[in-house]
Amino acid sequence: MQLRMTNQREIILTELKKSGSHLSADELYERVRRIIPRLSLATVYRNLEILSNLHLIAKLEVGGRQKRFDYDVSDHDHIYCIVCHRVDNIELNREQVSTVAAEGRQGYTVTGYRLEFAGICPECQKKMNKEMNKETNE
Structure with missing residues (x-):
């Protein structure tokens, strides 16, 4: 099926690429709506699923969240912030990870x-440090 x-799909792809980040459907909808005001959120969801099924974009279900x-x-891994839920790419030596996976595969092919890492992003760390300093100075 071709x-x-x-x-709409072209604009969704363009906006996702332009963002340089890992957007939710809602975030992407807000961006695309500026270009196509009458576009519905359901249309964005439907087109994201289609683009994902065609392997033109990747769908991430990081941390069991949205x-x-x-x-x-391309093959790459992610880290997400447990505070604000931001998602970023993380660089790993995939050859080393593949070796570990192959050794511990328990009969699987x-x-x-x-790989999914969790942590606290730099912005949330700054906010937390400011709050701690504020409380200490009070």
Whole structure:
């Protein structure tokens, strides 16, 4: 089945790429709505699913939270902030990880993997430090 690249899909792809981050459907909707004011959130969700199924974008379900979408479909891993839920790429030596996965596969044939790290992003760390300093000075 060949799907055509509609104007809506093209704009969604462009805005996701332009963002340089891992947007939720709601965040992407807010961006796309500035260009196509009459676009519905359901249309954005539907087109994101289609683009994901076509492997033109990646769908992330990081930390069991709201789905996020990534323009970069290459093999890479993510880290997310447990405070603000921001998602970023994390650089790993995938060859070393593959070796560990192959050694501990317990009879499985490994076809791929995704590593997910959790932490506190630099912005949230700054906010937390400011709050701690404020409380200490009171």
